[in-house]
């Protein structure tokens with residue numbers, strides 16, 4: 001009995017020790033690695049999620065650990081107020097915090113081709129109002145993605161007035177960042193880094209952009225749009 005009590009006390013002591021848990025963690029994909037095939041193959045998804053996204057999470061945790069004042073800030077607080085991040089870690093938080101947010105959003109923006117669906121009627125009406133037609137919207141989105149020099153993202157956002165816009169950002173920047181020239185609430189985003197498509201499309205980014213619509217999760221995008229209502 002004495003020994004058992006001591007064991008319990010020892011266990012309690014161990015678990016009471018300060019634990020330096022990683023602040024941010026990589027969530028599993030919300031579907032199987034091969035769920036988006038043939039639009040995006042399983043090998044691309046495994047490397048993209050397990051290596052690229054994991055590296056952003058790891059490097060963000062290193063940046064946050066290097067500045068104790070950052071410990072309790074959410075990811076949105078960090079990237080939405082980079083001006084408040086000490087200069088020593090600002091670029092690291094910008095690149096890796098952006099990378100973590102963007103990829104988490106990206107995975108949730110896609111689904112199997114059989115489940116892609118279509119924009120809900122209210123979202124479709126807003127797309128037609130602001131871009132003329134659904135096809136015109138997709139053409140403009142693809143053009144913005146194709147013309148992004150180097151690496152970056154293309155976004156559908158809603159501005160503060162509720163108007164829909166297409167924005168392209170370099171590297172891992174996004175429209176939530178205080179440093180972004182144009183800000184807005186992201187509804188949809190596509191990753192146009194080569195790591196997102198090279199194994200399937202090599203240098204043919206326009207082909208990737210055109211095929212990608214087959215895996216857009218319109219149910220998720222429509223829910224984001226519906227959540228904008230006050």
Ligand SMILES: [Fe+2]
Pocket residue numbers: 048052103191193195196
């Ligand atoms: Fe990526």
